[in-house]
Amino acid sequence: MKLQRMNRRALALGALAVSGALALTACGSDETGNPGGGSSNAAAQSNIKCDDASGQVLADGSSAQKNAVDAWVKQFSAACQVEINYKAGGSGAGVTAFTQGQVPWAGSDSALKPDEVAASKKICSGGQGIDLPMVGGPIAVGYNVPGVDKLVLDSATIAKIFDSKITKWNDPAIAKLNPDAKLPNLKIQAFHRSDESGTTDNFTKYLIATAKKDFPYEGGKAWQAKGGQSAPQSSGVAAQVKQTAGAIGYFELSYAKDGIKTVAIDTGAAEPVEATVDNATKAIAEAKVVGNGKDLALELNYATKADGAYPMVLVTYEIVCDKGNKAETLPAVKAFLRYAASEDGQKILAENDYAPMPEEIITKVRTTVESLS
Secondary structure: OOOHHHHHHHHHHHHHHHHHHHHHHHHEEOOOEEOOOOOHHHHHHHHHOOOOOEEEEEEEOOOOOOOHHHHHHHHHHOOOOEEEOOOOOOOHHHHHHHHHOOOOEEEEEEOOOOHHHHHHOOOOOOOOEEEEEEEEEEEEEEEEOOOOOOOOEEEEHHHHOOOOOOOOOOHHHHHHHOOOOOOOOOEEEEEEEOOOOOHHHHHHHHHHOOOOOOOOOOOOOOOOOOOOEEEEEHHHHHHHHHHHOOOOEEEEEHHEEEEEEOOOEEEEOOOOOOOOOHHHHHHOOEEOOOOOOOOEEEEEOOOOOOOOOOEEEEEEEEEEOOOOOOOOOOOHHHHHHHHHHHHHHHHHHOOOOOEEEOOHHHHHHHHHHOOOO
């Protein structure tokens, strides 16, 4: 009898343990395995519509949005049986891979040019490549100047620094903008992108729009100004700024980690504007859709002087065929882009130092994604 009672007790405890395990599984866990940490993630995953998505999707492009794509992929892959492999080789590499038919979807911080649209028609059967604005954010100017915790620059001074016309941190132009800072007699080490980059394109568009006299270049994805040092991708520029005394460089705010300080921009507004997600969204809200048909390319106002609007912004486009997508990858690409454009997908952006698209723009993106064929 005693043995039977012990066995019944053991069975009861075992059932309780299984029940508890199932409850914890249902609640989710964070990356460390702690219960409850994934409750919001589980909610997001439950709203993801997978349709017939399956298999593997290879994509390439903007390194600016890599951290955003990584966050999306984590949620999407957990909900759908799809492996998304985003290479993040840079906007130029992504557009080339797309127009050559190597990837069904690419990311670019610049809208497709006419010759790139023409090239896309060869791989989009009966259609063409279109631009879907999905990720926004400030291009932060990060710096490493010992003893200087706050730094204000205007577009003319930034232009001169990156064109090797201002070479010391205690230059009078910098000192005038920072009367309370103890600027050292230290050489400026300006870092730019070595690869073709939409980040470079947008950074130089800002300088050309606001300081053309001091930055007399055509702009584009390839760096054109004189001097300076180069590093590959946003992560490479950020790494150089972090480890080099006297360094300055440009990259997305999500790369300004581990103590990298960022410049506040004197735009002519009441106060210098910090590089923040909210301030970037204020600037992007002034953008106009200038694409034709289903193309949603935007025209940004880099010269805004609105209070609290950070003007040095970029928008990353997801580039895909409007028609003529490959049948084997269309379901997965469509499902992934649907999630990225969803309320949950856009919410993740703000949590990772990116700016969600304004509602008027993202609503058009959602409609276009549903029409992909």
